[in-house]
Amino acid sequence: xxxxxxxxxxxxxxxVEQGDRLAPKFNADGLLPVVTTDYATGEVLMQAWxxxxxxxxxxxxxxxxxxxxxxxxLWHKGATSGLVQKVRELRVDCDQDAVWLRVxxxxxxxxxxxxxxxxxxxxxxxxxxxxxxxxxxxxxxxxKAFDPEKVYGKK
Numbered sequence: 287x288x289x290x291x292x293x294x295x296x297x298x299x300x301x302v303e304q305g306d307r308l309a310p311k312f313n314a315d316g317l318l319p320v321v322t323t324d325y326a327t328g329e330v331l332m333q334a335w336x337x338x339x340x341x342x343x344x345x346x347x348x349x350x351x352x353x354x355x356x357x358x359x360l361w362h363k364g365a366t367s368g369l370v371q372k373v374r375e376l377r378v379d380c381d382q383d384a385v386w387l388r389v390x391x392x393x394x395x396x397x398x399x400x401x402x403x404x405x406x407x408x409x410x411x412x413x414x415x416x417x418x419x420x421x422x423x424x425x426x427x428x429x430k431a432f433d434p435e436k437v438y439g440k441k
Contacts, residue, residue: 291342296382303380310341311383317353320385322396325374331396332404334361336385348373350387367437369393395431398438402431 294307302309312318317335324331334352336344340360343351347362350371354361364370371389378385395402407423415421 291345293338293341302382308378309382310338310378310385311381312338313383317355318383318385320352320387322350322371322387322389325388325390329403330405331371331389331391331402341385344373344376344387350389363396364392367393367398369396369432369437371396393432397431398434400430400432400434400437401427403427 294301294305294309296302296309296311297305301307302311310318316337318337318341320334320336322331322334323329335355336351337353340351340353343360343362350363350373352361352363353359370392371387372392373387373389375388376385377388397404397406399406406425406427408426409421410424
């Protein structure tokens, strides 16, 4: 972890919930869940994870850095795609075990599938599915914001 960002030791409940020191509580895997929203619109863009190093780098750079669970490495959002997330505000929840990033996205979107948001499908509520059939998802975005093959290459 960076020598410039120091997290406080987790103290008692009052210190964690009402104190003025960042004392994140990482889960058993050393991670915190992160919800990322568009600063201007409030639109939920993605959910990801941060380890201590990713959180420290995000604070230092002012750009979103996550921990990729699938690749087991730091992931500076936009390093490959150019779709950088400039952090305008970083918040922690009451017990400091979750992070909320409010960002400006440089580029058309942030989802590796090509949509603006990773939450481009909805689950219909209150509508019974046909007997034995799985629930069908509904698209919430009419078209992709960018072509992922042009941005990331063929996979």
